[in-house]
Amino acid sequence: MAMTLVEKIFARCAGRDTVTAGEVVWVRPDLVTVPEVAFPAYVKRLRGVGFERFSNPDKVVVAIDHEVPAHSQAGAERNRLTRQLAHEFSVGHLFDSEGITHPLLIERGLVRPGDFVAAADSHTAVIGGAGAVGVPFGFETALLMATGQIWVMVPETIRVTLTGKPQPGVGARDIALATMRELDETAASYRLLEFAGEGLAHVPFWDRMTLCGLCIDIGAKSAVVPADAVTVAALEEIGVETTGDVVSDAGARFCQEVEIDLGTLEPLVSVPPSPTHVRRVSEMRDTTIQHAYLGSCASGTLEDLRAADALLSGHKVREGVNMLVIPSTRKTYQRAMEEGILTRFTAAGATVLAPTCGPCFGGLAQLCAGERRISTSTRNDPGRMGSAEAEIFLGSALTVTASAIAGHICGAGDIAKGRPS
Amino acid sequence: MRPYTGTCWKLPDAVSSDQLIGPAHVFDFEAETLRKHLLEEIDPRIAAEAKPGDILLAGRNFAQGSNHSHPFIAMKAMGLGLLCRSISRGPYRLTIFMGVPILTITGEIYDALEHRDRIEVDFTIGEVTALETGTTFQAEALPPHLLDIVKAGGGFEHAKAQEQDQKPL
Numbered sequence: 001m002a003m004t005l006v007e008k009i010f011a012r013c014a015g016r017d018t019v020t021a022g023e024v025v026w027v028r029p030d031l032v033t034v035p036e037v038a039f040p041a042y043v044k045r046l047r048g049v050g051f052e053r054f055s056n057p058d059k060v061v062v063a064i065d066h067e068v069p070a071h072s073q074a075g076a077e078r079n080r081l082t083r084q085l086a087h088e089f090s091v092g093h094l095f096d097s098e099g100i101t102h103p104l105l106i107e108r109g110l111v112r113p114g115d116f117v118a119a120a121d122s123h124t125a126v127i128g129g130a131g132a133v134g135v136p137f138g139f140e141t142a143l144l145m146a147t148g149q150i151w152v153m154v155p156e157t158i159r160v161t162l163t164g165k166p167q168p169g170v171g172a173r174d175i176a177l178a179t180m181r182e183l184d185e186t187a188a189s190y191r192l193l194e195f196a197g198e199g200l201a202h203v204p205f206w207d208r209m210t211l212c213g214l215c216i217d218i219g220a221k222s223a224v225v226p227a228d229a230v231t232v233a234a235l236e237e238i239g240v241e242t243t244g245d246v247v248s249d250a251g252a253r254f255c256q257e258v259e260i261d262l263g264t265l266e267p268l269v270s271v272p273p274s275p276t277h278v279r280r281v282s283e284m285r286d287t288t289i290q291h292a293y294l295g296s297c298a299s300g301t302l303e304d305l306r307a308a309d310a311l312l313s314g315h316k317v318r319e320g321v322n323m324l325v326i327p328s329t330r331k332t333y334q335r336a337m338e339e340g341i342l343t344r345f346t347a348a349g350a351t352v353l354a355p356t357c358g359p360c361f362g363g364l365a366q367l368c369a370g371e372r373r374i375s376t377s378t379r380n381d382p383g384r385m386g387s388a389e390a391e392i393f394l395g396s397a398l399t400v401t402a403s404a405i406a407g408h409i410c411g412a413g414d415i416a417k418g419r420p421s
Numbered sequence: 422m423r424p425y426t427g428t429c430w431k432l433p434d435a436v437s438s439d440q441l442i443g444p445a446h447v448f449d450f451e452a453e454t455l456r457k458h459l460l461e462e463i464d465p466r467i468a469a470e471a472k473p474g475d476i477l478l479a480g481r482n483f484a485q486g487s488n489h490s491h492p493f494i495a496m497k498a499m500g501l502g503l504l505c506r507s508i509s510r511g512p513y514r515l516t517i518f519m520g521v522p523i524l525t526i527t528g529e530i531y532d533a534l535e536h537r538d539r540i541e542v543d544f545t546i547g548e549v550t551a552l553e554t555g556t557t558f559q560a561e562a563l564p565p566h567l568l569d570i571v572k573a574g575g576g577f578e579h580a581k582a583q584e585q586d587q588k589p590l
Contacts, residue, residue: 037447038450044450045450048577078448121488122487138490138511139518140576142577143576143577185485185509217486219485274486381440383444388462
């Protein structure tokens with residue numbers, strides 16, 4: 001029987017030869033991830049009902065990534081307790097202030113194409129960039145750690161075929177937002193998005209994390225770019241051996257097909273009140289901004305930092321704009337430092353901080369009423385970053401950097417042409 | 422599980438997870454704290470006045486956005502049930518896992534019920550009764566394996582009971 005990629009993964013994790021979309025099966029994930037936000041609360045709840053150990057602690061990843069460095073007494077206590085409990089429960093991996101969970105999993109070689117990761121955090125779909133499937137389960141992850149298994153409904157798959165070649169200045173964020181224009185939450189809900197097509201050749205490995213991670217915000221169960229030559233080459237560099245291609249069979253059933261011609265795309269931006277409210281950057285040029293943020297698990301890669309650095313060359317962050325740059329992992333931070341990127345960001349007037357989820361959920365650099373930020377992070381709900389009367393716009397690293405230079409929303413093309421300055 | 426009888430608190434379409442409980446409370450998992458903040462941005466009277474047995478009546482795409490557990494911890498502590506026109510998989514699972522009874526309903530039922538109406542909902546059979554008019558509506562009840570989790574009081578209690586009965590989870 002022809003199966004989709006996710007059917008194959010869930011069949012394997014259920015110990016079955018085949019499964020079909022719509023079935024409910026019990027699965028054992030390859031990895032379980034929990035941030036410090038929730039880990040002590042999960043353990044407390046588990047102990048309250050008498051669970052004193054994890055079923056398979058080697059497969060548990062605990063990450064201190066949301067409040068790093070601690071900037072409250074409660075945060076300091078939570079981080080200390082997380083370290084202590086991770087040790088007590090003998091978890092396989094503790095990422096202590098080393099970066100954001102999802103990109104770290106790939107960077108550390110902990111996920112391979114065809115893996116299934118169950119996560120407490122919403123944006124685990126980022127790992128779809130490496131051909132794996134990440135699904136968020138919130139508090140249910142606590143019980144999963146104790147029992148080792150969880151029920152899932154095998155999702156139907158929507159195939160998104162990318163054709164053509166993107167214009168300069170158009171990248172993974174713009175492709176994700178173009179996908180949002182094609183699929184609303186009614187279409188995406190309970191379904192997995194699988195990217196395909198020759199256009200993927202123009203989406204570099206680390207940009208695929210952005211592409212997949214943002215699809216969770218359409219309301220999809222997850223998203224994946226099946227492993228191809230790009231994946232294999234990137235994972236080899238990390239030291240991950242890929243064993244066989246986990247891809248959808250010829251003849252597998254897709255519940256919907258969408259085609260996006262990358263050649264027709266221009267830079268896009270999400271406007272309030274949600275990521276799925278997508279506009280062209282060119283429509284939004286009158287929108288002034290006071291804050292620009294480059295970071296989060298949906299950006300903050302070395303490639304994004306390099307692109308922003310190249311665009312900033314010869315320019316400064318406009319007076320009156322606060323630009324914040326946060327590399328997504330410590331290794332990325334170090335590489336960017338070695339390449340002089342962080343020095344040049346600082347010289348151009350940006351503030352650089354150590355890896356953390358911080359601003360994405362309003363844990364750092366909060367906004368006041370009436371302020372606007374353009375950001376590479378994941379969501380822009382009112383109140384997400386402080387005041388509910390602040391406005392958050394979401395765009396690519398290039399769009400955010402161009403806007404920081406200009407003081408209003410614009411694209412990289414506008415800066416190259418010298419238009420706003 | 423007995424039917425829920427109480428006041429209906431009607432909500433619009435697309436109430437987001439962040440509107441249910443603001444992200445400022447993301448680090449807090451204490452039910453007694455969270456219940457004070459449920460829906461405070463939309464209608465602070467809900468946290469102040471809602472009683473056990475009351476029902477949140479929501480439109481389409483309830484709890485969209487971040488997959489946060491907090492609103493469902495609060496709803497469980499307050500003894501609320503949930504009727505909604507649609508809900509994505511993340512919050513659907515969390516509702517059940519926290520032991521909050523839920524039915525997905527049609528537009529006809531949503532439109533027939535008004536804010537602050539008295540209603541009775543038997544979640545075990547999917548029956549919704551508007552007590553003002555006596556009209557009864559039929560919705561699809563949860564599948565048995567999910568209803569069992571809600572009846573047990575939530576995922577943890579269900580797992581412990583299964584363990585004691587030595588049933589496979």
